[in-house]
Amino acid sequence: MTLDTLLLYLAASVVLAITPGPTMLLAMSNGIAGGMRAAVCGIAGASAGSAILITIVALGLGSLLAASEWLFDALRAAGVAYLVWLGIKMWRSPPVDIRAALAASPADVLSGRVAFLRSLTVALSNPKALLFFAAFLPQFIDLASPQGPQYLVLGAAxxxxxxxxxLGYAAAGTQAVRWLSRRGLRMLNRGCAAGMWMLAATLAIWRRPGV
Known part of the structure; x- marks a missing residue:
């Protein structure tokens, strides 16, 4: 892998990562519901999910999902159902005053464990993410060199x-808690919920290229 290839990959990754998706909306929602601590736990879950998907692609197992229509549809259905359910939870979630909640009862604030698990689940239940990594990463792999270290570098980057x-999305969520009224926070929560439902609808009707 040349330096030019790596720089192109990094630029493409920034553009792709900054596009709002379920994990980005979830990072903001976690920041609103549980503060930066819960948001960081959620980000760790989403990153763990990405690492698992990239490892699957590096091992060549991503081709199984690409070749199996029923497996793809089953995973897609699970992903759609989970995003819809998560959207309902966000819509119904009351706005939280994190400082007051921590002073009264820490259990009222979104826990790091819940944030981690739901972000991990979102990352792993989206077959588009796996197919994306399967289509995106190999374009930057030099087949004449050992592929394992290259996947490690590209995945880590x-x-x-x-x-x-x-982290930027999560920080925006925590700032929203400080500056927005309860009505504004409720609207932001419901905006994230609507975003989840839109992503679920997109995933439900999405068809792979060539299908």
């Missing part, structure tokens, strides 16, 4: 970029 951008 993408996850680092994605993590930084998710």
């Amino acid at each position: 993408f996850i680092a970029i994605d993590t930084c951008i998710m």
